[in-house]
Amino acid sequence: MSLVLAAPRRVLPALSAAVVVAGLALSAWHAYDPTTWFLETVWALVGLPLVVLTWRRFPLTGLLCGLLAVHALVLALGGHYTYARVPLGDWARDVFGLDRNPYDRFGHLMQGFVPAVLVRELLSRTSPLRGSRWLAPLTVCACLAFSALFEMFEWAAAVIGGQAADAFLATQGDVWDTQWDMFCALIGATVSVLVLGRLHDRQLAALDR
Secondary structure, eight states: OHHHHHHHHHHHHHHHHHHHHHHHHHHHTTOSOHHHHHHHHHHHHHHHHHHHHHTTTSOOOHHHHHHHHHHHHHHHHHHHHOGGGOHHHHHHHHHHTOSSOTHHHHHHHHHHHHHHHHHHHHHHHHSTTTTOTTHHHHHHHHHHHHHHHHHHHHHHHHHHHGGGGHHHHOOTTOTTHHHHHHHHHHHHHHHHHHHHHHHHHHHHHHHHO
C-alpha cells in the first residue's frame, strides 16, 4: 500500500518539472520581447532549480507542486506574448465586452492564489502556526506584501527602462493598474486559503506520515 501511495509522489514532481521546462522553452522561442520574457518568467527560472535542489530535505505536497507548475505556465504564456497581448485575453475582452485584455488581472489573481499555498505550507511546516487561527490571515498578509513588493519591482523597471518597460508593466493606460494588481492578488490569496485549506491540511498530514 505504501508503494502505491508513494508512486504518485515520485511521478508528480518529475512530471511537473518536465512540463515547466518545456513550457518555458516554448515561451522563450520567438518571444515578443526577450527582456520582458525574462522579467516575467524569472520567478519560475529561479524557483524550479530551488525546488529541485531542496526536494530531498523539503519535499512539497502534491497540491503545491501542481499549483506551482500551473503558475509557471501562466508566467510563461504572459512572458511570451507580454500580458497585454495574450490571445486568450484578447478573446475574453471581445467576448465579454471588456475595455482591456484581462490576462494581466488573471496573472495577479494567480499571484495571490498560488503563493498562498506556498506560504501556508512553509508556515505550517517551519513555525508553530500550524492549526492556529492566525495561519490564514498571516498567509494572506504575506501574499499581499509580496504583491506590493512586485509592484515596487515594476516601478523600478519603469524608472530604469523608461518606455522600454511598458510591455512589462502592462498597464494598458489604466492609472489604477497598480491598485488593481494588488487587489487581485488579495482576492486570489483569500480564495485560496478558504477553498484549499482543508485539502492542504490533509496533504500536509499525509506528508508527515
